[in-house]
Amino acid sequence: MPQPLPVRPARPDEVAAASSGADAGIRINVFELAGGQAFFDSLVDRFYQGVESDPELLALYPDRDDLAGARRRLAMFLAQYWGGPTTYSEERGHPRLFMRHRPFRIDAAGVDRWLRHMRAAVAELAPPAPVEARLLAYFDMAAAAMRNTE
Numbered sequence: 428m429p430q431p432l433p434v435r436p437a438r439p440d441e442v443a444a445a446s447s448g449a450d451a452g453i454r455i456n457v458f459e460l461a462g463g464q465a466f467f468d469s470l471v472d473r474f475y476q477g478v479e480s481d482p483e484l485l486a487l488y489p490d491r492d493d494l495a496g497a498r499r500r501l502a503m504f505l506a507q508y509w510g511g512p513t514t515y516s517e518e519r520g521h522p523r524l525f526m527r528h529r530p531f532r533i534d535a536a537g538v539d540r541w542l543r544h545m546r547a548a549v550a551e552l553a554p555p556a557p558v559e560a561r562l563l564a565y566f567d568m569a570a571a572a573m574r575n576t577e
């Protein structure tokens with residue numbers, strides 16, 4: 428059984444490494460650098476616009492007629508992961524993302540579709556370069572780890 432993803436907020440030293448010049452050493456996390464909850468809400472909104480335009484990907488979503496709940500869960504999770512409020516875990520418990528994706532048949536093509544929409548959402552919001560690099564690296568790694576079928 429694959430190991431669950433290591434889900435944790437960024438450490439301050441990792442975050443400091445993502446900033447430079449006058450910011451170096453200041454304890455700012457990616458959540459704050461990105462623009463707080465409003466950034467993650469917009470990111471997830473744009474991502475789900477992509478999902479809604481993609482029938483093959485949308486077919487995986489149990490509540491495909493009303494994605495408000497799915498939007499909220501992803502936005503809360505991402506905010507928490509990047510150092511924001513811990514509402515996700517308060518409402519949902521430990522993320523255990525791989526386990527939570529088991530009911531959905533996620534193959535390599537599904538991972539590509541998911542990533543395409545998330546990359547487009549990140550590009551549209553154009554966060555500061557160090558934030559963008561970290562988000563994209565994380566999404567590449569985590570989406571690939573969610574694959575549960577050939």
Ligand code: HEM
Pocket residue numbers: 487488489490496497500501504519524527528531533534537538541542565566567568569570571573
């Ligand atoms: C970076 C990679 C990913 C992250 C961080 C992520 C995150 C999440 C989170 C937090 C939830 C809600 C879990 C819960 O509390 O119940 C969720 C649900 C879901 N994810 Fe993902 N996911 C990722 C990749 C994928 C991929 C690659 C697919 C399919 C190709 C996918 C399909 C779904 C579906 C169908 C749901 C159910 C929607 C719902 O919450 O009702 N996810 N995902």
